[in-house]
Amino acid sequence: MERYTKTAMLLHWLVAILVIAAFFLGLTMVDIKGFTPTKLKYYSWHKWMGVTVLLLAAVRVLWRGANKPPPHPASLPRWQARAADLMHAALYVFIFAVPLSGYLYTTAANVPVVYLGLWQIPALFEGTPELKALFKSVHYWLTMAMAAAVVAHVGAALKHQFIDRDGVLKRMLP
Known part of the structure; x- marks a missing residue:
């Protein structure tokens, strides 16, 4: 069975780790009461992860276009292949839309994004309060939809590994 390239695997797992880390950091930071140094640090890290995901997503699209x-697998039912293609397309949309909506939310809140503390985007x-509220909601709902898609994606991979035993997951494992 053919496998993904090492570069595709690296980009996949880097983005996956960053998306999951940014998700849980986002949940943690919004629960911190008040305006604390820890909360500010977490917000910065969250934004850095988002920008990094966006950059890696661009590299992924370019890599996938060329590779x-x-x-x-021939054994995969047609409907599952179509579902997998749709899920991958949705995940690509989310890895662009979620960080971009976060950037728009931050901009609407008149808060600068300073990548890695070095480069101001x-x-x-x-910004305005109305745009802030709009983009906050957009960012939240896109994030929740992405989380659901990630859970479905992981669930499908685990199904292929442990129930179907068809080697689909191994194509993306280093």
Whole structure:
């Protein structure tokens, strides 16, 4: 069975780890009461992870455009292959949309994004309370939808590994 390239695997697992870490850091930071140094640090880290995911997502798209993924196994039912293709497309949309919506939320709140504490990302517009509320909601719901898609993706991979035993998961394992 054909496997993904080592570069595709590296990009997949880096993005996966960062998305999961940013998700749980996001849940943690919003529960911190008040305006504390720890909360500010977590917000910065969360934004850095988001920018990194966005950069890695761009690299992933370029890599995938130049390096076709392996075909689905011949034993995979057509509906499952189609579902897998749709899920991958949705995940690609989310790895762009969630960080971009976070950037828009931060911009609307008139808070700068300073990547790794070194490079300030320019604001595209002047923030307002109305835009802040809108983009906060958009970022939250996109994040929750992405979390659901990630859970479904992991569930499908585990099903292939432990129930179907068809080697699908091994194609993405180093």
